[in-house]
Amino acid sequence: MKLHAESLTRTYGEVHALDHLTLSLEARVLVLIGPSGGGKSTFLRLCGGLDRATSGQLAINDILLAGDERHLQQWRRGNGFLFQQFNLFPHLTALRNITLPLEKVHGMRPAAAIEAARISLDRFGLEAHAEKLPAQLSGGQQQRVGLARAIAHGPGILLLDEPTSALDPEMTAEVLELIQELAAAGQHIILSTHEMGFARAVADHVALISAGKILESGPPAELFGSPREPMTQRFLAKVMRFS
Amino acid sequence: MSPSKSGNPFAETAAAVLLTALVCSGFWIIFSQLEWTRSSAALWRYRDSLMQGWWATLLVSAGSLVGSCLIAGLLLLGQRSGLRTVRRFTHLFVEIIRGMPLLSLTLIGYYVILNNRQISQVLESVGLEGKMFAGILLLSVFTGAYLTEILRGGLESIPQAQLDSARAVGFDSRQVLRYVVFPQALRRVLPALAGQFVSLVKDSSLLMVIGVNEFTYQARAFYAATYLGVEAFLPLAVGYLLLTLPISAFSHWLERRFKAETAA
The missing domain is CATH 3.40.50.300 (P-loop containing nucleotide triphosphate hydrolases)
Known part of the structure; x- marks a missing residue:
């Protein structure tokens, strides 16, 4: 993975969250x-x-992250992206949390999506929790399901x-x-x-x-x-x- | 949260006896005034018009329920419009409708809609009964304004983290709303929505002032013809409860179903 950031700046009002950050690696x-x-x-x-950056440039693998x-x-x-917490959709089961994006974003058929989600859950030892809602899982299990969702489609x-x-x-x-x-x-x-x-x-x-x-x-x-x-x-x- | 533990058995029994006695004496006071033969004969004679009134109330309620949802949908879109003028207008509209008694809205709306010859001719030509149509429309607008505020509160209560997660899995903005925001918001506002729909059924009784032949209108007609007050209005109360209690029960059932999920 190639990452190149050039004078990357992001401001929120007066706050400079990123201030001319430059990094190349x-x-x-x-x-x-x-x-x-x-x-x-x-x-x-x-x-x-x-x-989006307020100013400056960011490119990953030579793809410029800008534009519309x-x-x-x-x-x-x-x-794939995983936040600190509250990643899962609380109204959907662990399995559905993974299959929904696979179907609606990646165009998989329901059966194929379930298959892929099960593989992802099994890999993280979560097969027993597939049908549970996020509220029924511990914080660690929730993050693992979140991780399973983030990798289910084989992210770059x-x-x-x-x-x-x-x-x-x-x-x-x-x-x-x-x-x-x-x-x-x-x-x-x-x-x-x-x-x-x-x-x-x-x-x-x-x-x-x-x-x-x-x-x-x-x-x-x-x-x-x-x-x-x-x-x-x-x-x-x-x-x-x-x- | 309602306290689930029961008090001591003696107090429970005493309370049960006391409340039963209270309810019974209430019923006794009501029913002792009835002349059963005359009352039942009169009710039997007017059963068709009373039934017709009940069906009309059901029709007005169902029509307004659908209508109010459509109007609330439009108003919600208006509130989120890219044009500031449209947003301002929508907010003002909602506030004005919510700030007005339904009675005055009904009267004004009625005289504007049905006293206008062109409008009433158009309505007639498409075979719509003017009063009924005006009633459903007015009740839809009134309830729609309330629904808009309930739904807006629900939509705004969805935490930013959920929107971020939804975007992070790759949903576009429409999918974010459809799969993540709406289902969660709907669960949260369900009790308030059910309450509003119960109000809608009861509010439909006000449409009698513009001559819609609904349930309250027919009960009053019955009273005017027979001077039987309790006999007219007791069935009226029962008739409304037959419509409102199922709505409440349905909402409680849905709430229980969703409880586990909203705990998160």
């Missing part, structure tokens, strides 16, 4: 770390085609926005395990996380975003092992204190 698994409110989510939303809603929708259809890139931030440690582990499995199987992933150990293990490129800019970026061994920027060192010292 090639990676299979890109992990975004950094303080809350630093711009990770905004950057992921732009990468996922859910939002149709173009962005086309981009979203080719990829999987975008995960703090997928475990709303979960307790046990559930966090069960979700991170799946993400690691996907990464090991060759899935291209961009994810943001506060789990530094996980970031280090799964990433082949880490970028630290703070105040809407890239503070430092590079291979995990470098960034975690010998960070160049003083601010990176301070951030890592703070978040690693208890780990």
